[in-house]
Amino acid sequence: MRFAKSLTLLKSAALSIAIGLSSAQADTTLEFIQWWEPELPSGALRQIMDDFEAQNPGIKVNLVSGPYSATRDQIVVGAASGTLSDVVGLDGAWVNDLAKQGAIAAMDDLMAGADFDKSQVAAIISLNGNSYMFPVASFVYPVFVNLDLLKNAGIDQMPSSRTEFVEAARKLTDSDNNQYGWVLPLSLQAPNGIQNDVMSWVWASGKSMMKDGMPDLTNANVVGTLEYIQSMYDEGLISPGSFAKKEQDKVEEFVNGRVAMMVDSLAHINLIRERNSDLNFGITALPAMDGYDGRRGLPYASWGIGIAENSEHKEEAFKLVAYLMSTEVNAKLVSIANAFPGNVNATPDFVAADELFGTAFEIFQTGYLANEFVGLPVAEELMRMLGVEVQQMLEGNQSAAEAAAKAQAKWAEEF
Amino acid sequence: MAHREADGALFATAVTKNGRRSHKNSRRGAALPYLFVAPAMALFSLLMLFPMAMVFRYSLMDGAILRPDSSFVGFRNFREIFSDEIFWQSLGQTLYFTIMSVVFHLLIGLTFALMLNSSRVHPMVRNVLRVLYILPWLFTAVIIAIIWRLILDPNGVINGYLIALNIIDFKVEWFSSPATAIHALTFVNIWAGYPLYMVSLLAGLQGIPKEYYEAARVDGANTVQNFFYITLPQLKPIITSIALLDFIWTMQVFPLVWMTTGGGPIHATEMLSTYTYKLAFTRYEFSLASASAIVIFVLSMCLTYFYIRHQRSTANA
Numbered sequence: 249m250r251f252a253k254s255l256t257l258l259k260s261a262a263l264s265i266a267i268g269l270s271s272a273q274a275d276t277t278l279e280f281i282q283w284w285e286p287e288l289p290s291g292a293l294r295q296i297m298d299d300f301e302a303q304n305p306g307i308k309v310n311l312v313s314g315p316y317s318a319t320r321d322q323i324v325v326g327a328a329s330g331t332l333s334d335v336v337g338l339d340g341a342w343v344n345d346l347a348k349q350g351a352i353a354a355m356d357d358l359m360a361g362a363d364f365d366k367s368q369v370a371a372i373i374s375l376n377g378n379s380y381m382f383p384v385a386s387f388v389y390p391v392f393v394n395l396d397l398l399k400n401a402g403i404d405q406m407p408s409s410r411t412e413f414v415e416a417a418r419k420l421t422d423s424d425n426n427q428y429g430w431v432l433p434l435s436l437q438a439p440n441g442i443q444n445d446v447m448s449w450v451w452a453s454g455k456s457m458m459k460d461g462m463p464d465l466t467n468a469n470v471v472g473t474l475e476y477i478q479s480m481y482d483e484g485l486i487s488p489g490s491f492a493k494k495e496q497d498k499v500e501e502f503v504n505g506r507v508a509m510m511v512d513s514l515a516h517i518n519l520i521r522e523r524n525s526d527l528n529f530g531i532t533a534l535p536a537m538d539g540y541d542g543r544r545g546l547p548y549a550s551w552g553i554g555i556a557e558n559s560e561h562k563e564e565a566f567k568l569v570a571y572l573m574s575t576e577v578n579a580k581l582v583s584i585a586n587a588f589p590g591n592v593n594a595t596p597d598f599v600a601a602d603e604l605f606g607t608a609f610e611i612f613q614t615g616y617l618a619n620e621f622v623g624l625p626v627a628e629e630l631m632r633m634l635g636v637e638v639q640q641m642l643e644g645n646q647s648a649a650e651a652a653a654k655a656q657a658k659w660a661e662e663f
Numbered sequence: 664m665a666h667r668e669a670d671g672a673l674f675a676t677a678v679t680k681n682g683r684r685s686h687k688n689s690r691r692g693a694a695l696p697y698l699f700v701a702p703a704m705a706l707f708s709l710l711m712l713f714p715m716a717m718v719f720r721y722s723l724m725d726g727a728i729l730r731p732d733s734s735f736v737g738f739r740n741f742r743e744i745f746s747d748e749i750f751w752q753s754l755g756q757t758l759y760f761t762i763m764s765v766v767f768h769l770l771i772g773l774t775f776a777l778m779l780n781s782s783r784v785h786p787m788v789r790n791v792l793r794v795l796y797i798l799p800w801l802f803t804a805v806i807i808a809i810i811w812r813l814i815l816d817p818n819g820v821i822n823g824y825l826i827a828l829n830i831i832d833f834k835v836e837w838f839s840s841p842a843t844a845i846h847a848l849t850f851v852n853i854w855a856g857y858p859l860y861m862v863s864l865l866a867g868l869q870g871i872p873k874e875y876y877e878a879a880r881v882d883g884a885n886t887v888q889n890f891f892y893i894t895l896p897q898l899k900p901i902i903t904s905i906a907l908l909d910f911i912w913t914m915q916v917f918p919l920v921w922m923t924t925g926g927g928p929i930h931a932t933e934m935l936s937t938y939t940y941k942l943a944f945t946r947y948e949f950s951l952a953s954a955s956a957i958v959i960f961v962l963s964m965c966l967t968y969f970y971i972r973h974q975r976s977t978a979n980a
Contacts, residue, residue, distance in 0.1 A: 324944070328728045345947055349729055426818050437925020488817035491839035491928035497812075506818065629945040639929050643841065 276564045277308045282337025285313035292584050300571050327351030334559040338381045338552035340622025347375045353557045354378035358566040383550035385587035387515040390531040397508040406532035413535040417485040420508035429485040431507040433493035439631035443621050445511050449473045451545030451618035452534035463659040465652040474648035481642050533611045545618025633658040721953035728949040740954035753938040761913040767853040772860025780868040800858035808922030811851045841931040867901040907970040
């Protein structure tokens with residue numbers, strides 16, 4: 249009797265294991281490493297993944313989430329050891345190094361195999377003709393202006409050209425009362441000020457720091473921009489302490505009314521409102537060179553996505569990438585993130601609900617996404633190299649042309 | 664006779680058995696200490712020796728970690744590091760930062776320890792001071808960096824007071840100016856690190872027998888003589904130990920430097936630690952970074968040698 253019972257138990261256990269194994273074999277589990285989940289409302293990204301799983305039976309998604317810097321370190325290690333997650337959240341600045349390492353896969357064949365319409369992607373990041381990254385969500389960087397300070401200074405319209413910007417900064421600066429026209433973060437710890445607050449002036453006028461895929465920092469537009477910034481610095485229109493200032497310090501000074509204008513990410517609108525609900529501020533496109541009336545380049549940071557070369561489930565991984573880039577899902581995701589879509593046909597719902605975001609969306613639609621650091625080798629180090637030379641220039645140790653030439657020489661070694 | 668033979672055989676067997684047993688026991692006894700330390704040695708090898716060996720191997724290779732076809736290049740990475748002027752600047756600044764930190768840690772720590780040990784200070788005041796003086800030790804490097812970045816901001820408290828007192832007439836950019844950044848950073852590190860000395864020296868002061876001071880008083884020694892001829896010699900072993908340890912630790916300080924200045928402005932606060940970090944994680948030059956790390960390791964080992972020699976001489980005394 250006891251033996252019969254044991255036999256039945258064994259049989260059922262074997263059956264359960266067999267069922268379990270067969271279902272496990274049928275399912276493909278994708279690992280998706282990114283830093284987005286902690287930056288979104290709790291459960292929002294998981295919900296999107298659940299919807300994807302429901303539409304794609306047999307594919308499960310395991311989210312590997314962490315803060316930006318920890319995720320970057322994990323990706324560097326994963327790329328080196330060949331254990332990178334199937335789907336990888338990417339910053340444009342990492343793409344070149346990861347692609348050269350052979351850690352991320354070119355997605356062209358996958359796109360062709362899935363009949364994916366690549367014209368719907370806002371800006372595919374390519375290297376040597378191969379597509380490595382899609383921007384899922386973009387955070388553009390317009391100029392934030394303290395409207396009360398602007399009014400008090402007797403300025404009745406947003407600055408649109410460089411000359412207007414300097415004149416406004418001059419009127420808005422009152423150093424005796426700790427008030428300055430502009431803020432320029434140049435910390436070498438997080439050197440993205442070079443990208444967002446320095447080079448953005450070049451891109452806003454439709455110009456470039458590159459030529460034929462190689463650095464071209466010595467061109468007149470870049471040197472002219474550096475001279476322009478130096479003139480504001482020498483005139484005392486920039487808040488002091490630039491060399492150790494980071495992005496969060498810049499936002500803090502704007503929130504406190506110490507600086508009247510800053511170049512900053514749209515992602516900070518809600519943060520600024522939370523920190524100072526009385527602050528009356530608006531946004532405008534980054535001023536262009538006098539007389540320029542073409543389309544303006546908008547600096548941006550993005551949540552990019554790519555596929556690991558070592559993934560054994562590339563087709564399934566691309567299904568997830570395509571799902572996140574689809575019009576409806578992309579609009580939903582960027583609406584939650586207060587970002588602009590990677591799919592050109594998607595319209596986030598916050599645009600209609602919030603006047604500031606509406607203005608930003610207009611700027612976004614009339615300009616184009618411009619960030620030439622995306623896809624460059626050791627992009628962060630390039631920013632740091634230029635940052636050192638810009639600091640030397642602002643210290644009075646060299647001219648703008650010398651700073652550009654020295655940075656150019658350092659950059660050339662990395663290409 | 665037959666009995667005798669039988670007894671003798673029995674005896675011989677017993678001896679042999681006992682002899683084997685004792686031999687076996689002595690071997691076990693000899694192996695026992697090794698067995699006790701085996702788990703610790705295994706962990707030490709896995710967590711310390713193996714990574715160190717790997718870093719040393721990377722330092723002799725080209726394109727370590729990133730390139731699957733990385734090859735042995737001898738000491739080329741070291742030559743490249745040594746030919747970089749930023750490396751030598753970092754080394755000089757690291758030494759300045761470390762020496763100043765250790766000296767002032769000692770001076771401030773000793774002063775506060777003497778104050779807390781003094782019977783001239785009211786016990787209530789001493790208790791309050793004890794809490795206040797230990798405060799820097801309670802903060803992590805990140806918190807310390809945030810606090811001091813705010814205090815030393817051009818619009819911060821320090822400049823506010825200095826301007827109000829007419830000591831300065833402009834906003835000093837403490838962390839932003841190449842002229843002041845290294846001194847500001849060293850000051851913050853001194854502030855963050857003196858409690859270790861204070862606590863250790865206070866313990867040392869409380870262990871000095873009172874009879875020494877009574878005898879000195881009978882001999883007519885004054886306070887200064889007491890300090891130089893009793894207190895300081897008695898504290899010497901503690902001072903030497905913590906100063907050497909502090910030297911090793913401070914030479915490797917990374918979070919505070921990274922969070923306050925990131926090695927800037929320009930390269931004014933570049934330390935060996937930030938220099939190595941940048942090589943590894945922003946330039947992805949893991950071979951050069953490993954070579955730089957080995958240089959830090961060798962410098963630390965030199966100091967560790969003096970530390971161990973000092974510990975041995977103390978133990979023998």
